[in-house]
Amino acid sequence: MTRNLLQIPYGTKDILPGEARMKRNMEDRIAKNFLAWGYDEAITPTFEYADTFDLSGADLPDESMKFLGRDNRTFMLRSEMTTPLARMVVTRMSPVEGVKRLFYIANVFRHEETQAGRQCEFCQAGVELFGEANAQADAEVLALAVQSLKAAGLGHFILSIGHSGFINGLLEDAELTPAQTERVKQMILSHNSVALEKAADVISFEPVQKMLKQLLYLQGGPDMLRNLHKHASNPKSQEALDNLLEIYSLCEAYGVTEYLSFDLSLIRNFDYYTGMVFEAYGPQIGFNICGGGRYDTMMAKFGSPMPATGFAMGIDRIILALRREGRFKDQSTWDMYVAWPEGSEKKAIAKAMQLRGDGRTVKVATSPMSYEEAAGACPMNRCEALVYVK
Amino acid sequence: MDYLTIALPKGKLFDKSVKVLAKVGYAADNVVEDSRKLVITNEETKVKFIIVKTMDLPTYVEYGAADIGIIGKDVLLEQRKDVYELLDMGYGKCHLMMAVPAARVLPNIMDYTHMRVATKYPNSAVEFFDKMGMQMEIVKLNGSIELAPIVGLSELIVDIVETGTTIRENNLKEVATVYPSSARLIANKVSFKLQHQRIKKLVRDLKKVLKEEAQP
Numbered sequence: 001m002t003r004n005l006l007q008i009p010y011g012t013k014d015i016l017p018g019e020a021r022m023k024r025n026m027e028d029r030i031a032k033n034f035l036a037w038g039y040d041e042a043i044t045p046t047f048e049y050a051d052t053f054d055l056s057g058a059d060l061p062d063e064s065m066k067f068l069g070r071d072n073r074t075f076m077l078r079s080e081m082t083t084p085l086a087r088m089v090v091t092r093m094s095p096v097e098g099v100k101r102l103f104y105i106a107n108v109f110r111h112e113e114t115q116a117g118r119q120c121e122f123c124q125a126g127v128e129l130f131g132e133a134n135a136q137a138d139a140e141v142l143a144l145a146v147q148s149l150k151a152a153g154l155g156h157f158i159l160s161i162g163h164s165g166f167i168n169g170l171l172e173d174a175e176l177t178p179a180q181t182e183r184v185k186q187m188i189l190s191h192n193s194v195a196l197e198k199a200a201d202v203i204s205f206e207p208v209q210k211m212l213k214q215l216l217y218l219q220g221g222p223d224m225l226r227n228l229h230k231h232a233s234n235p236k237s238q239e240a241l242d243n244l245l246e247i248y249s250l251c252e253a254y255g256v257t258e259y260l261s262f263d264l265s266l267i268r269n270f271d272y273y274t275g276m277v278f279e280a281y282g283p284q285i286g287f288n289i290c291g292g293g294r295y296d297t298m299m300a301k302f303g304s305p306m307p308a309t310g311f312a313m314g315i316d317r318i319i320l321a322l323r324r325e326g327r328f329k330d331q332s333t334w335d336m337y338v339a340w341p342e343g344s345e346k347k348a349i350a351k352a353m354q355l356r357g358d359g360r361t362v363k364v365a366t367s368p369m370s371y372e373e374a375a376g377a378c379p380m381n382r383c384e385a386l387v388y389v390k
Numbered sequence: 391m392d393y394l395t396i397a398l399p400k401g402k403l404f405d406k407s408v409k410v411l412a413k414v415g416y417a418a419d420n421v422v423e424d425s426r427k428l429v430i431t432n433e434e435t436k437v438k439f440i441i442v443k444t445m446d447l448p449t450y451v452e453y454g455a456a457d458i459g460i461i462g463k464d465v466l467l468e469q470r471k472d473v474y475e476l477l478d479m480g481y482g483k484c485h486l487m488m489a490v491p492a493a494r495v496l497p498n499i500m501d502y503t504h505m506r507v508a509t510k511y512p513n514s515a516v517e518f519f520d521k522m523g524m525q526m527e528i529v530k531l532n533g534s535i536e537l538a539p540i541v542g543l544s545e546l547i548v549d550i551v552e553t554g555t556t557i558r559e560n561n562l563k564e565v566a567t568v569y570p571s572s573a574r575l576i577a578n579k580v581s582f583k584l585q586h587q588r589i590k591k592l593v594r595d596l597k598k599v600l601k602e603e604a605q606p
Contacts, residue, residue, distance in 0.1 A: 115453070160583050191474040191582075194574065216474065219586050263583060281580040283392070286454020288580070 011112075011120025018330030023123075023319065025331070026152055027105050030125050030313075033151040034103040037144050039127050042102045044084035050076035055301050056083040057272055063110040065120075077109035082295070082310060085128050090302045097306075099131040105315070115287060118317060126292070126312030130299070133307035135243060138276045138294060139250035145290055145311050146256040149280060152318050153327055157282040157289065159259050160219075162266030163244050164273045164293075169236030170211055174203045184212070185270050191216060207233045218264035222248050225262060240275075247276060268293060276309070284324035289317045337383035339365040339374030341390060348389040355387070391436050394581075394588060397456035399444040399465075402552075403482045403573050407460045410479070410603075414595040448473060448576065457581035458589060464550055464571035468511045474577040476593050480600050482573035483552070486514055489562040490546040491539050499566055500524065505545035508538030511568075515548040518568045536560040 008014065015023060031041065050066050053076055065077040078084055081104045089100055105125040112120060127144060129137050142159060149157055167188065171181055180202065187196040193216045203209040211218075211231070218224065222245060229241045244262065251257050268277050268291060277293030292311025299306040322328035336355055340348035345368070352364045363381050365374065371388050378386040396416065398407055404423045411417065418432035421439050430439040442450055448471040450456040460479060464486055488499075488507075496502060499522060506527045509515045519526045529544050536556060538544040548568060551557055557564060575596065577589055 158583065190472075191579065193474065193476050194478045195475070216476075216582075217586075217590055219583065261583070281583055283580070283584055286452060286578045286580050 009120075013119050013121070018332035019319075021331050022328060023315065026319070027123075027125065027315065029151045029153075030148055031103070031105060033148055034125075034127060034144070037101075037127075037140070037147070039101040039103040039144075042085060042088060042104060043106070044078070044081070044088055044104075046107075047075045047077050048084060048087070050074040052076075052087050053079065053083050056086060056298055057301065063112050065109045065111055078106075079110050080108055081106055081124060081126060081312065082128060082298075086130075086299055086302055086308070089130055090299065090304045096304045097131065099129070101127065101129050103127045118287070118314065123315035124312045125315055126310060128308060128310035130308045131306055132309075133294075133296060135246040135250060137307075137309050138243075139247045139254065141292065141309050141311060142247065142260070142276075142278060143251055143254035143256045145278070145280065145292065145313070146254075146259045148313060149290060149318070152313070152315075153322050154282060154289075154318060155325065155327070156284075157259065157280050157321075158261050159278050159280045159290075160261055160263040160266055161244065161247075161276060161278040162263050163240040163276055164267060164270070165240030165243070165275060166232075166237045166264050167215070167267055169232070169234045169238075169240060170208055170215075172236065173205060173208045173234045174200075174212065175205065176203065185267075188215065188265055188267055189270070191265070205233070207231060215265045218262075220262060222262075228264070244276065272298065278311070280313070282321045282325075284321040285317060287317060289314055289321060332382055334363050334381070334383045335360040336362045336385050336387050337365070337374070337378040337381050338362055338387045338389060339369055339371075339377060340388070341370065342368040344368075344389055351387060351389050391588075392585065393431075393436050393438050394458065394585060395438040395440060395456045397447050397450045397459035397461075398439060398441050399447045399459070399461055400441060401444050403444075403460060403462065404441075406481050407479075407573065410481075410596065410599060411460075413599045414592060416592070445469070451576050451578050454578045454580055456578070457585060458575065458577045458592070460573055460575055462571050463574050464511065464514070464569070466574060466576065467569060467571075468514050470513065472579060474579065474582045475574050476577055476582075476589070477575040477596055477600075479573035479575060479596070480604060483571070484550050485570045486511060486548065486550055486568040487564045488518075488546060488548050488566040488568060489551075489557055489564045492561045492563040494545070495563055495565060502526075502546060502565075506543070507546050507548055508535050508544035509548040510535060511548055511550075514568060518548070536562060 064079050066074050069075050085102050090096060107121055107123050109121050129141055184199050187199060197213045200209050200212040225241050225245055229238060232238045251260060266277055272295055273293045274296040275294030279288040280290035281288055290311060290313035294309040296307040299308055319328055338348050338352045348364060352362045355362045363383055374386055374388050398404055400423055408421050416437050418430045418437060418439055421430050425441055440456055444465055447459050447461045448466060448469045451459045451473050452471040462482055503524045506529055507515055508529045508531050510531060512528045512530045515528055535547045535549040538547055582589055
């Protein structure tokens with residue numbers, strides 16, 4: 001009976017000692033990297049008014065965890081961190097204008113079917129760059145994503161980059177009814193090549209028809225973009241390709257292009273992203289481990305029109321990927337075990353304090369013991385070396 | 391080169407899928423439905439086959455345990471997994487439909503509102519009835535759906551039919567089509583990017599072979 005009562009809800013997770021220590025170390029490395037790139041940490045409330053999330057359009061309403069406050073207004077556990085940071089910038093950081101670089105490492109909450117490394121409560125680390133619309137900002141965010149994944153310890157991964165302007169340009173040129181456009185968007189989002197090929201048959205403009213049919217296969221490097229540029233029929237798609245090429249050439253200066261690849265069918269969310277979008281994948285896990293892009297219209301919904309770009313990485317998924325690479329080992333040892341016979345506790349405490357001052361991790365025995373007892377207690381306490389203080 | 395892991399479903403799509411894949415160079419010794427081996431590997435062509443239960447196949451692919459797979463559209467529509475749907479293989483044609491005992495056919499579909507529906511496809515059934523504005527009581531079963539109305543477990547069924555023989559033999563009558571289905575080639579989201587050239591070529595080759603077969 002009691003055992004059943006003591007279970008935790010679906011989609012939540014205890015992180016036990018060992019794993020928790022490794023996770024903390026990893027987060028420290030990521031945070032240090034964000035700081036090195038000029039991003040400052042911000043901490044926002046775990047729950048906010050649901051209206052704030054509804055307004056931003058970043059939220060997935062079906063998945064949000066909501067509850068009522070004392071005044072019967074609806075609260076919501078944050079389902080992502082972009083909306084809270086945007087809200088904070090608009091309401092708390094004056095002047096609102098100017099470039100702001102922020103980062104967070106925080107838990108977010110979603111009612112969703114648990115998947116690999118994704119629970120209903122999971123940890124995200126990410127950045128937002130507010131107030132700059134140019135390719136420099138997007139390149140910085142992309143390069144920072146690469147560096148952050150490396151800082152997390154990942155060796156093999158790629159960033160797949162798309163552009164919402166490219167697809168929107170194609171769709172405008174396709175001259176479909178609003179209902180048809182909506183269906184085509186749905187097919188692109190659900191990666192349904194079979195239905196997309198059929199739906200594109202109604203488009204009479206041949207270059208657009210051909211490109212939409214091939215959309216999911218528009219994957220490759222900068223040469224593919226240049227080649228597409230020749231065939232793109234509308235200025236919007238061409239601008240998108242120019243923008244991606246400019247971002248790519250800046251990424252060359254960052255030295256990260258070996259991790260980059262383009263996928264022009266990548267869209268993530270039609271209503272939210274307005275420019276470059278990207279996701280990161282590793283061979284160890286079937287889901288994306290990081291995602292982001294440019295969202296220039298969202299801040300206007302909060303009353304302060306302002307361009308913005310950013311990304312979030314899934315810490316739990318990265319841990320899973322690292323485990324599969326064999327690189328994430330629970331760390332649960334200490335350097336020293338300080339033990340003492342009857343009457344020597346003060347000397348033992350002084351010794352432990354000295355060792356800690358030298359930067360060692362130290363456990364002190366809680367009761368007196370003989371040397372033989374101490375030799376046994378040392379490994380049981382997962383300590384590397386025994387210091388016996390007489 | 392990394393291995394390409396292909397998931398094949400047990401059941402009616404199995405034989406045909408093995409044959410078609412072999413024609414485009416994806417074969418291994420002893421790829422048989424009742425294989426004792428769980429993973430069958432061809433070291434030369436760097437291909438692995440896994441043979442799984444139909445309803446589980448999309449999950450294997452979604453998680454990336456298999457890079458690609460062949461599965462009926464009916465299962466995809468029922469499971470709604472996040473996978474790439476790359477190709478209609480053209481075979482395994484069937485459809486999901488609603489049937490009632492022949493003696494109890496009613497004039498309008500709407501007349502069946504609030505009745506009990508036995509099905510292996512609860513999500514598809516609910517979506518279908520929702521669209522018609524009908525509230526139903528869904529009884530989820532795992533097989534022998536035709537039995538349900540005979541023994542009074544349900545008034546009607548939603549099930550897959552190919553030729554309709556089983557339905558007729560059990561004195562059932564089809565009253566509405568939910569959707570048509572055929573075999574599809576699917577791919578994991580990440581595999582599709584990391585092994586793009588290989589999968590792209592596979593799709594192209596399969597298209598060619600299937601087209602040739604379709605010609606008399």
